[in-house]
Amino acid sequence: MAKRIEVVDLDVFYGSFKAVEGVSLTVEPRTVTSFIGPSGCGKSTVLRTLNRMHEVIPGAYCQGSIGLDGVDLYGAGVDPVAVRRLVGMVFQRPNPFPSMSIYDNVASGLRLNGVKNKKVLDETVERSLRSANLWNEVKDRLGKAGTGLSGGQQQRLCIARAIAVQPEVLLMDEPCSALDPISTLAIEDLIQELKESYTVVIVTHNMQQAARVSDRTAFFNLAAQGEPGKLIEIGATEKIFSNPDEKSTEDYITGRFG
Amino acid sequence: MTTATESAQLALGKPSGRRAFTDKAMTALAYLAGAIAIVPLAWILFSVVQLGLPEVLSVAWWTQDLGGTTDRRAGGGALAAIVGTLEIGLITALVAVPIGVFGAIFLIEYARGTRWSRVVSFMVDILSGIPSIVAALFVYALLITILGTGRSTVAAALALVLLMLPVVLRSTEEMLKLVPDSLREASYALGVPKWRTIVSIVIPTAFSGIATGIVLGLARVMGETAPLLILVAAARNLNLSPLSDTMSTLPTMINTGRDVAETLPGYGRVWGAAFTLILIVMGLNLLARGIARASRLKER
Numbered sequence: 001m002a003k004r005i006e007v008v009d010l011d012v013f014y015g016s017f018k019a020v021e022g023v024s025l026t027v028e029p030r031t032v033t034s035f036i037g038p039s040g041c042g043k044s045t046v047l048r049t050l051n052r053m054h055e056v057i058p059g060a061y062c063q064g065s066i067g068l069d070g071v072d073l074y075g076a077g078v079d080p081v082a083v084r085r086l087v088g089m090v091f092q093r094p095n096p097f098p099s100m101s102i103y104d105n106v107a108s109g110l111r112l113n114g115v116k117n118k119k120v121l122d123e124t125v126e127r128s129l130r131s132a133n134l135w136n137e138v139k140d141r142l143g144k145a146g147t148g149l150s151g152g153q154q155q156r157l158c159i160a161r162a163i164a165v166q167p168e169v170l171l172m173d174e175p176c177s178a179l180d181p182i183s184t185l186a187i188e189d190l191i192q193e194l195k196e197s198y199t200v201v202i203v204t205h206n207m208q209q210a211a212r213v214s215d216r217t218a219f220f221n222l223a224a225q226g227e228p229g230k231l232i233e234i235g236a237t238e239k240i241f242s243n244p245d246e247k248s249t250e251d252y253i254t255g256r257f258g
Numbered sequence: 259m260t261t262a263t264e265s266a267q268l269a270l271g272k273p274s275g276r277r278a279f280t281d282k283a284m285t286a287l288a289y290l291a292g293a294i295a296i297v298p299l300a301w302i303l304f305s306v307v308q309l310g311l312p313e314v315l316s317v318a319w320w321t322q323d324l325g326g327t328t329d330r331r332a333g334g335g336a337l338a339a340i341v342g343t344l345e346i347g348l349i350t351a352l353v354a355v356p357i358g359v360f361g362a363i364f365l366i367e368y369a370r371g372t373r374w375s376r377v378v379s380f381m382v383d384i385l386s387g388i389p390s391i392v393a394a395l396f397v398y399a400l401l402i403t404i405l406g407t408g409r410s411t412v413a414a415a416l417a418l419v420l421l422m423l424p425v426v427l428r429s430t431e432e433m434l435k436l437v438p439d440s441l442r443e444a445s446y447a448l449g450v451p452k453w454r455t456i457v458s459i460v461i462p463t464a465f466s467g468i469a470t471g472i473v474l475g476l477a478r479v480m481g482e483t484a485p486l487l488i489l490v491a492a493a494r495n496l497n498l499s500p501l502s503d504t505m506s507t508l509p510t511m512i513n514t515g516r517d518v519a520e521t522l523p524g525y526g527r528v529w530g531a532a533f534t535l536i537l538i539v540m541g542l543n544l545l546a547r548g549i550a551r552a553s554r555l556k557e558r
């Protein structure tokens with residue numbers, strides 16, 4: 001479990017528009033790395049290239065290489081579906097499947113990949129919901145619709161669904177931006193527990209959140225609207241927030257812009 | 259201070275004069291328009307129920323065909339026509355539903371935003387506007403004039419397919435569009451292949467809407483008459499073979515009996531057939547509502 005991600009010279013495009021240019025960074029296993037930066041700087045875009053979700057958008061593609069423990073995710077013969085089984089994702093808005101119960105939502109990743117054994121499914125559902133700190137709240141109503149839960153519970157349900165397939169890496173795209181402070185705290189605590197087994201990459205607009213949850217922080221910025229976003233610097237979170245190398249990072253962190 | 263309060267109260271009083279008159283007049287007009295719209299509907303329904311109910315209430319109506327009877331002789335029932343209408347509806351649905359649903363899946367899930375999908379959508383829009391008699395003549399020209407197959411129930415059903423297909427395809431398309439992309443992405447992110455995402459996530463999410471569209475499409479073609487008149491001969495006997503050139507249906511039963519004198523038994527049968535047709539179409543509409551409601555309950 002948990003693998004190292006190495007991004008080298010990544011350029012990301014939407015059709016003819018170059019959204020991100022020249023990103024190189026390394027994400028260590030069993031750490032939390034946060035991506036921060038102003039809107040439109042390409043941090044979510046880079047995140048989505050890490051499990052080949054970027055190319056789901058028509059016309060979108062990228063250049064450069066992304067290695068997962070040395071295997072190039074964009075190499076010839078690599079199946080994007082197989083990549084996504086290794087690199088799971090949690091989205092900005094909670095998106096449980098409305099046609100499924102709580103149980104079925106968590107079991108969906110396994111079921112849709114062909115697992116039918118009831119015992120395996122039962123165990124996976126309980127383990128995943130416990131890992132997502134949701135088990136005690138929903139154990140008596142596993143058959144009820146997942147969409148009937150509160151926003152924070154729905155997001156934890158989505159995290160349980162993502163970790164049920166036991167990915168190596170978990171990507172989170174602003175997972176708390178639609179949640180209230182209490183639910184946000186629950187998710188942040190959860191991220192701390194998840195990093196014991198997974199490599200976590202989180203995109204956030206909330207700099208306090210990046211400071212609280214992450215070991216390393218990457219700051220992205222763009223020169224102007226319409227220009228491609230770039231990685232300005234990446235380093236230990238304490239260093240980025242106290243003594244960054246770049247002036248623009250310090251300006252952003254201290255609230256002088258963005 | 260006191261005067262200010264008084265004048266404020268005056269200003270807040272009910273409208274009077276011109277404004278009050280306009281309000282009353284428009285309200286009256288709206289009620290009148292509503293009433294005028296309802297009157298013909300109520301009248302038709304009342305006539306059909308009043309004249310058709312006695313026939314529909316008899317057991318023979320549902321269990322016997324019209325073989326051995328004439329317009330002058332009482333007895334028999336609409337079994338042949340009911341079976342024929344349901345049979346044609348079934349054949350139509352068997353052809354139109356797969357093509358419509360799979361076509362919509364192709365347009366939304368695979369070809370969305372491409373030139374090809376815009377061309378197909380445009381064609382479907384045109385198809386949904388063609389009158390039933392044109393569909394019937396097209397099938398007549400193709401099957402009977404060119405291929406020489408002769409008239410048959412299947413030919414009539416194929417003309418109805420042309421009318422039902424755009425309804426099913428268009429409504430399925432709209433329902434698939436309503437499924438948020440975030441659900442598709444959530445499924446992809448679990449390592450689920452695209453086809454499996456469509457089968458297990460997209461279709462179940464849109465199921466009630468798709469089913470409702472199918473049932474409403476079927477209700478729309480059940481009462482169509484022109485293709486039946488042109489493509490299959492009316493009959494009085496029960497006949498199950500879809501390849502036979504005669505088939506009794508409710509619309510053609512109404513048509514053949516439309517000039518029967520009021521005093522003859524055949525007169526009541528026409529109203530009975532009309533009432534039965536309304537019952538079938540209404541049943542389909544209720545079914546569509548039931549499907550929509552059942553799936554809404556599950557979401558709670």
